[in-house]
Amino acid sequence: MRAHRNNHTSIARHPRRGGFTLVELLVVIGIIAVLIGILMPVLSKARAQANRVVCMSNIKQLYNGILMYCNDNKGYLPTCAMGTGGSYVPFPEDWIHWQANRNLTNSAIAKYVGRGEQLKRLLRCAADSFEGRKARGSAAEGPYLYSYHLNANAGHNFKPYGPFWRSKITEWRVPSNKILLTEGSEAFVLQPAIDYASPLAQRHGSAVFHGNVPGFPQLTRGMRNGSNVSTVFVDGHAEGIDQDFAFDQSRWEPSSPW
Ligand SMILES: [Zn+2]
Numbered sequence: 620m621r622a623h624r625n626n627h628t629s630i631a632r633h634p635r636r637g638g639f640t641l642v643e644l645l646v647v648i649g650i651i652a653v654l655i656g657i658l659m660p661v662l663s664k665a666r667a668q669a670n671r672v673v674c675m676s677n678i679k680q681l682y683n684g685i686l687m688y689c690n691d692n693k694g695y696l697p698t699c700a701m702g703t704g705g706s707y708v709p710f711p712e713d714w715i716h717w718q719a720n721r722n723l724t725n726s727a728i729a730k731y732v733g734r735g736e737q738l739k740r741l742l743r744c745a746a747d748s749f750e751g752r753k754a755r756g757s758a759a760e761g762p763y764l765y766s767y768h769l770n771a772n773a774g775h776n777f778k779p780y781g782p783f784w785r786s787k788i789t790e791w792r793v794p795s796n797k798i799l800l801t802e803g804s805e806a807f808v809l810q811p812a813i814d815y816a817s818p819l820a821q822r823h824g825s826a827v828f829h830g831n832v833p834g835f836p837q838l839t840r841g842m843r844n845g846s847n848v849s850t851v852f853v854d855g856h857a858e859g860i861d862q863d864f865a866f867d868q869s870r871w872e873p874s875s876p877w
Contacts, residue, residue, distance in 0.1 A: 670746040674849045682851040684732035694787035697727040698774040699812035702756040710776040719761035746822040755809035768803040768813035791873045794853035801850040815871045823847035
């Protein structure tokens with residue numbers, strides 16, 4: 620009799636020892652879902668942060684390559700490798716031999732920063748995507764499949780001026796204010812050269828949209844790029860810039876005194 624009662628009590632206290640009920644499982648799944656919800660933004664933020672760090676490192680290494688090129692070429696910068704057609708022609712001094720019908724390893728800076736796959740890695744931002752890019756010029760050249768763009772005023776691969784129509788790095792006034800390499804919009808800047816009225820990349824971070832630049836509908840100030848566009852200046856320092864900063868012709872011209 621006594622034993623029976625004990626048995627009964629024990630069963631009553633632990634009625635579900637055999638497994639979980641549906642409600643318990645749902646609670647556990649709910650908790651896991653909440654944890655994933657908390658962790659995912661943290662992880663994607665960490666990844667975005669890592670991408671920016673690597674991107675800045677890439678652009679600084681490319682600067683070093685350009686500087687070493689200048690040292691070996693009487694101070695002249697490499698040419699900006701504008702897509703050919705019209706007056707533009709391929710120059711051996713093009714900083715990047717990006718066209719499908721040229722060899723990347725022959726780029727003017729390759730000798731200093733690495734060739735082949737190594738150079739390709741350096742020229743690509745981890746936050747960039749290369750699918751669906753349009754070709755700018757001929758089908759033989761194909762699309763520009765890299766992330767960084769050289770200031771078009773560095774040196775032109777422009778026929779009438781010959782191969783030496785380019786600037787010396789020492790000619791640039793206020794070099795800490797002059798953009799040398801930056802990240803152009805993958806949708807608009809279809810070549811390795813960039814100028815002041817070109818949209819910048821929107822792949823790092825976010826910012827509040829505050830309007831177009833009057834007269835330049837393609838320039839969406841602040842839209843998704845904040846001060847996050849990796850940029851290296853003629854003096855070698857690197858920082859994040861935004862569209863407002865870049866939309867200033869004086870930052871792109873060697874002779875402007877500010
Ligand atoms: Zn980047």
